[in-house]
Amino acid sequence: xxxxxxxxxxxxxxxxxxxxxxxxxxxxxxxxxxxxxxxxxxxxxxxxxxxxxxxxxxxxxxxxxxxxxxxxxxxxxxxxxxxxxxxxxxxxxxxxxxxxxxxxxxxxxxxxxxxxxxxxxxxxxxxxxxxxxxxxxxxxxxxxxxxxxxxxxxxxxxxxxxxxxxxxxxxxxxxxxxxxxxxxxxxxxxxxxxxxxxxxxxxxxxxxxxxxxxxxxxxxxxxxxxxxxxxxxxxxxxxxxxxxxxxxxxxxxxxxxxxxxxxxxxxxxxxxxxxxxxxxxxxxxxxxxxxxxxxxxxxxxxxxxxxxxxxxxxxxxxxxxxxxxxxxxxxxxxxxxxxxxxxxxxxxxxxxxxxxxxxxxxxxxxxxxxxxxxxxxxxxxxxxxxxxxxxxxxxxxxxxxxxxxxxxxxxxxxxxxxxxxxxxxxxxxxxxxxxxxxxxxxxxxxxxxxxxxxxxxxxxxxxxxxxxxxxxxxxxxxxxxxxxxxxxxxxxxxxxxxxxxxxxxxxxxxxxxxxxxxxxxxxxxxxxxxxxxxxxxxxxxxxxxxxxxxxxxxxxxxxxxxxxxxxxxxxxxxxxxxxxxxxxxxxxxxxxxxxxxxxxxxxxxxxxxxxxxxxxxxxxxxxxxxxxxxxxxxxxxxxxxxxxxxxxxxxxxxxxxxxxxxxxxxxxxxxxxxxxxxxxxxxxxxxxxxxxxxxxxxxxxxxxxxxxxxxxxxxxxxxxxxxxxx
Ligand SMILES: Nc1ncnc2c1ncn2[C@@H]1O[C@H](COP(=O)(O)OP(=O)(O)OP(=O)(O)O)[C@@H](O)[C@H]1O
Numbered sequence: 001x002x003x004x005x006x007x008x009x010x011x012x013x014x015x016x017x018x019x020x021x022x023x024x025x026x027x028x029x030x031x032x033x034x035x036x037x038x039x040x041x042x043x044x045x046x047x048x049x050x051x052x053x054x055x056x057x058x059x060x061x062x063x064x065x066x067x068x069x070x071x072x073x074x075x076x077x078x079x080x081x082x083x084x085x086x087x088x089x090x091x092x093x094x095x096x097x098x099x100x101x102x103x104x105x106x107x108x109x110x111x112x113x114x115x116x117x118x119x120x121x122x123x124x125x126x127x128x129x130x131x132x133x134x135x136x137x138x139x140x141x142x143x144x145x146x147x148x149x150x151x152x153x154x155x156x157x158x159x160x161x162x163x164x165x166x167x168x169x170x171x172x173x174x175x176x177x178x179x180x181x182x183x184x185x186x187x188x189x190x191x192x193x194x195x196x197x198x199x200x201x202x203x204x205x206x207x208x209x210x211x212x213x214x215x216x217x218x219x220x221x222x223x224x225x226x227x228x229x230x231x232x233x234x235x236x237x238x239x240x241x242x243x244x245x246x247x248x249x250x251x252x253x254x255x256x257x258x259x260x261x262x263x264x265x266x267x268x269x270x271x272x273x274x275x276x277x278x279x280x281x282x283x284x285x286x287x288x289x290x291x292x293x294x295x296x297x298x299x300x301x302x303x304x305x306x307x308x309x310x311x312x313x314x315x316x317x318x319x320x321x322x323x324x325x326x327x328x329x330x331x332x333x334x335x336x337x338x339x340x341x342x343x344x345x346x347x348x349x350x351x352x353x354x355x356x357x358x359x360x361x362x363x364x365x366x367x368x369x370x371x372x373x374x375x376x377x378x379x380x381x382x383x384x385x386x387x388x389x390x391x392x393x394x395x396x397x398x399x400x401x402x403x404x405x406x407x408x409x410x411x412x413x414x415x416x417x418x419x420x421x422x423x424x425x426x427x428x429x430x431x432x433x434x435x436x437x438x439x440x441x442x443x444x445x446x447x448x449x450x451x452x453x454x455x456x457x458x459x460x461x462x463x464x465x466x467x468x469x470x471x472x473x474x475x476x477x478x479x480x481x482x483x484x485x486x487x488x489x490x491x492x493x494x495x496x497x498x499x500x501x502x503x504x505x506x507x508x509x510x511x512x513x514x515x516x517x518x519x520x521x522x523x524x525x526x527x528x529x530x531x532x533x534x535x536x537x538x539x540x541x542x543x544x545x546x547x548x549x550x551x552x553x554x555x556x557x558x559x560x561x562x563x564x565x566x567x568x569x570x571x572x573x574x575x576x577x578x579x580x581x582x583x584x585x586x587x588x589x590x591x592x593x594x595x596x597x598x599x600x601x602x603x604x605x606x607x608x609x610x611x612x613x614x615x616x617x618x619x620x621x622x623x624x625x626x627x628x629x630x631x632x633x634x635x636x637x638x639x640x641x642x643x644x645x646x647x648x649x650x651x652x653x654x655x656x657x658x659x660x661x662x663x664x665x666x667x668x669x670x671x672x673x674x675x676x677x678x679x680x681x682x683x684x685x686x687x688x689x690x691x692x693x694x695x696x697x698x699x700x701x702x703x704x705x706x707x708x709x710x711x712x713x714x715x716x717x718x719x720x721x722x723x724x725x726x
Contacts, residue, residue: 118163125162128154132171136178140448140514141521143455149185151175179448347475348393351431351532354468355481356390358430369423371416372576372632373569377559381407381424384557385534389428389481405523406535406555408489410542414633417538417561421485428534431480432464439491443515450492451518457484458522461531482533489537490544493519516546523554563631570624573632577639581681582616586646588680589616598680614683623686634693641689642681650679 135151138144158171175182362368364382366375388396388403396402409417418436425434435457442453461482463469468476486492496513523535537555539545549555564570581587585596590613592598602610614622627635654676 121161121163122167125158125164125167128158128161129167129171129174132158133174136174136180139180140178140451140518143452143459145185148180151178151180152185177448179450179452343475344479345393347472347479348532350472350476351480352390352392354430355386355428359386359390359427363427366572367575370576371420371423372571372573372635373564373566374416374420374561377420377561380559381557385424386428389534403532403534404556405533405553406537406549406557408537408539408542408545408550408555408558409561410539410558411561412563412631413540414631415561415563416632418485418487419632420561421487421536421538424536425483425485429481429483431468431476432482433462434483434485435462436485436487439486439488439493442486442492443512448514450512450515454492454515454518454522458530458533461533478531480531482531483536484533485536485538487538489539490541492516493537493539493545493549495544495546496548516549520548520554523549563629564635567621567624567628570627570630570635571620573635574620574623574627574639577636578620581639581643586643586680587616587619588682589613589619591615597678601678601680619683619686622683623690626687626690630693637693637696638686638689641692642685645685645688646679646681650676 132151132154135147135154139147139151155171155175159168162168162171172182359382364378364386366372366378369378371378385404385407388401391401409421411417422434422436425436437457442450442457444450444453464472464477464480468480492512492515494512494516496516522530522533535555537545542558545555550558564573578587582589583593585593585598588598588601590602590610592602602613605613623638627638630638
């Protein structure tokens with residue numbers, strides 16, 4: 001038996017344990033099978049073991065030998081084919097290894113290249129992500145459509161190019177968090193100019209002009225070439241001439257309008273309300289002219305839109321001041337100087353004029369407004385908020401003053417903050433309805449939605465009232481003040497960064513911070529295109545509001561709406577809520593109006609009863625003393641509860657009579673009376689109502705006490721933040 005050692009040239013293969021795994025499994029099986037076959041045939045024993053080939057030798061010594069190349073050399077006749085096979089196998093093995101090494105190298109190179117590509121892709125995508133982030137920040141602040149378009153394009157690039165799916169997901173998360181809609185933004189509005197498109201439009205316009213103008217001329221020339229024009233043709237010629245003249249005039253107007261859009265504003269503000277009104281009306285007349293021109297150019301009836309009819313229709317819609325002018329609007333040279341800014345200034349002057357009218361005289365008196373015991377508060381609001389809004393804008397700009405943008409009303413629950421804000425809205429926003437929204441309504445569970453809600457609140461003010469729209473049109477729509485009342489303001493304006501600035505409110509805290517940021521941005525007027533807006537924030541907890549919102553220029557005016565402290569204040573509130581009953585003779589008082597229910601009841605009580613009854617003022621005084629410590633809402637509750645006691649008595653009585661078929665009692669001769677017509681509220685009703693309200697509002701009053709201490713610990717400065725006394 002001979003030990004045959006089969007070598008491999010490759011040094012790596014000489015070590016033990018050698019990489020049998022380098023052989024492909026099929027090759028290994030083939031080799032082993034051949035060796036086993038050899039063993040069986042020649043009946044030799046196993047003679048050699050090699051790390052990668054188990055060699056078998058047998059027969060005569062020297063019948064098998066090893067070569068330097070590691071091949072088995074065969075000298076035996078019987079074993080020719082076998083040794084060939086084995087040698088082939090070994091050749092195959094070596095070739096395999098060479099191929100595998102080559103493959104491995106190629107593979108490594110590819111891997112290297114791929115990782116380089118991935119790295120540079122990741123780097124590029126990170127760049128895009130940074131751009132996207134800054135665009136989204138801008139979008140959160142401005143809500144601008146142009147920014148949204150750019151951000152959307154960047155997002156699409158990331159989705160298209162990123163090799164790393166995680167980066168795509170990250171980009172999408174960023175977009176969702178910003179509140180930007182994922183869908184494609186609407187196409188560019190016509191006001192956004194693209195030079196190439198503009199050029200094309202210009203070319204097209206020139207082309208159309210070429211077609212339109214000769215058409216009129218053609219008709220004219222064809223008419224003039226006719227030897228004997230008929231009556232109809234003459235009429236037609238007049239119409240054509242009129243039309244050509246009309247086109248010329250309106251072309252001038254169009255050029256003027258374009259000039260207004262392109263050029264910088266040139267004129268001063270106009271404060272005279274009549275002039276302002278006139279100018280705004282002229283603008284609307286111009287719009288009408290333009291529409292008629294458009295209709296005519298599109299084939300509307302020539303006669304109906306003839307120059308004479310256009311002028312008369314437009315002048316008939318203008319004010320009486322302009323209607324007595326013989327010259328049509330915009331015909332004199334001065335008008336050419338007007339710009340869009342003029343109309344905005346005029347409308348702005350008109351808006352302040354309307355506010356001035358609404359708040360003049362007794363408008364700020366509590367008794368007129370229906371708000372009791374808050375005359376101090378009302379006079380402060382008048383001075384700080386109404387006066388700058390009612391002043392002519394030109395005067396304000398000369399004085400360097402801007403109307404306030406935010407008013408914070410704070411105080412205990414039920415002290416009349418919402419009531420006051422509503423009434424103020426009527427004075428401060430006479431041209432359009434006010435918007436009242438509760439803080440929690442703005443907050444949305446979806447990331448970015450709260451900011452969006454807030455933006456929409458500012459960006460979509462209600463339309464101005466019809467009569468103003470009719471008279472002053474779009475210009476006033478842009479300039480009339482929009483009053484937004486934010487009830488439960490602390491829900492959206494809480495201090496950022498969680499309590500103590502540690503950001504311990506988790507995701508909800510982060511979301512709320514972003515809402516405050518949005519509010520700050522909106523209040524700072526980043527978006528100059530919006531209508532002027534006054535925010536009125538209402539809260540029971542002023543100390544929770546973010547301090548950045550309190551600085552001058554934002555919620556600059558902060559006023560406490562307190563509980564009624566004196567008997568007089570409570571009397572005023574009670575008077576607001578009982579005035580109607582007393583005037584209608586439903587309160588049993590000595591000075592009840594004649595021939596009312598109360599007066600009739602008094603008559604039946606006799607002289608003594610009348611003497612005992614209090615007057616209306618005395619009754620209010622008695623109740624106000626007994627209601628010490630109550631809020632405005634509780635006092636209103638007392639009035640309601642007393643009335644319902646009297647009503648209960650009367651209805652029960654009446655229903656009983658109905659059941660007995662005696663609903664109508666004859667009290668006196670000829671007079672038909674029943675318990676309903678005798679329904680009056682007595683002093684006793686009020687006293688029992690006070691007990692009821694005290695009983696039912698016990699918990700609320702406890703809460704009031706605690707929040708009073710909170711409010712009291714905060715001291716208001718007239719123009720600035722709320723300072724904690726501690
Ligand atoms: N000063 C007041 N004069 C007349 N009525 C008042 C006054 N204060 C409160 N009321 C009555 O109480 C009701 C509730 O008041 P309001 O909702 O304005 O209080 P609030 O301060 O906004 O309370 P909250 O902080 O709980 O929202 C009012 O509708 C009104 O009928």
